[in-house]
Amino acid sequence: MKKIQDIIADSISVKQQILENEQLINTTATIADIITEALKNGNRIYFCGNGGSAADAQHLAAEFSGRFYTDRKALPAEALHCNTSYLTAVANDYSYDVVYARLIDGLANKGDVLVGLSTSGNSANIVKAFEVAREKGVHTVGFTGLGGGVMNSLSDYLLNIPSTDTPRIQESHIMLGHIICQLVEENYFAEV
Numbered sequence: 001m002k003k004i005q006d007i008i009a010d011s012i013s014v015k016q017q018i019l020e021n022e023q024l025i026n027t028t029a030t031i032a033d034i035i036t037e038a039l040k041n042g043n044r045i046y047f048c049g050n051g052g053s054a055a056d057a058q059h060l061a062a063e064f065s066g067r068f069y070t071d072r073k074a075l076p077a078e079a080l081h082c083n084t085s086y087l088t089a090v091a092n093d094y095s096y097d098v099v100y101a102r103l104i105d106g107l108a109n110k111g112d113v114l115v116g117l118s119t120s121g122n123s124a125n126i127v128k129a130f131e132v133a134r135e136k137g138v139h140t141v142g143f144t145g146l147g148g149g150v151m152n153s154l155s156d157y158l159l160n161i162p163s164t165d166t167p168r169i170q171e172s173h174i175m176l177g178h179i180i181c182q183l184v185e186e187n188y189f190a191e192v
């Protein structure tokens with residue numbers, strides 16, 4: 001069916017643009033280095049997103065805390081939306097906008113890494129979490145779409161996928177996220 005082939009071609013085209021974008025490739029490698037270094041220093045990695053990007057956040061966190069390719073010890077990583085009692089209470093009593101910022105305030109330490117996945121780069125709860133992270137000396141890593149939205153100026157490291165189409169952006173987020181998981185696993189366990 002032509003429509004299906006067109007959608008697959010679009011997804012490949014976004015990935016082809018990433019393949020040819022030296023800056024995105026270099027930033028991906030740098031993010032893997034930053035995460036490896038943080039873990040070696042005893043720091044933790046936090047992930048957050050909304051909707052499909054929340055699923056991506058917990059998927060990537062689980063590659064670290066569970067396992068990826070190799071049998072090895074657990075690495076400290078978690079996605080911030082997984083406690084529904086916390087999420088519903090804070091959203092109900094305060095605002096959904098602060099659900100991730102409050103956890104970063106309560107849990108994160110200087111040298112930790114916060115990875116925020118947002119195709120628009122404008123989701124308020126991620127933006128606020130990045131603001132608190134910066135105040136605390138937590139590294140901010142943004143996975144966004146074209147331009148990066150508000151997260152552009154709040155991200156120490158930014159992977160802004162060259163697309164404005166939410167599902168196509170998410171497909172590239174999970175590809176680059178998987179690559180980072182592989183590099184971190186190889187680098188961390190090669191060196192300890």
Ligand SMILES: O=C(CO)[C@@H](O)[C@H](O)[C@H](O)[C@H](O)COP(=O)(O)O
Pocket residue numbers: 050051052053054117118119120121122123166167170
């Ligand atoms: O998975 C999808 C679309 O593919 C949706 O659930 C999508 O993640 C949601 O609409 C999000 O709320 C979009 O937020 P964001 O990417 O702009 O931060």
Ligand SMILES: [Zn+2]
Pocket residue numbers: 052167170
């Ligand atoms: Zn989706």
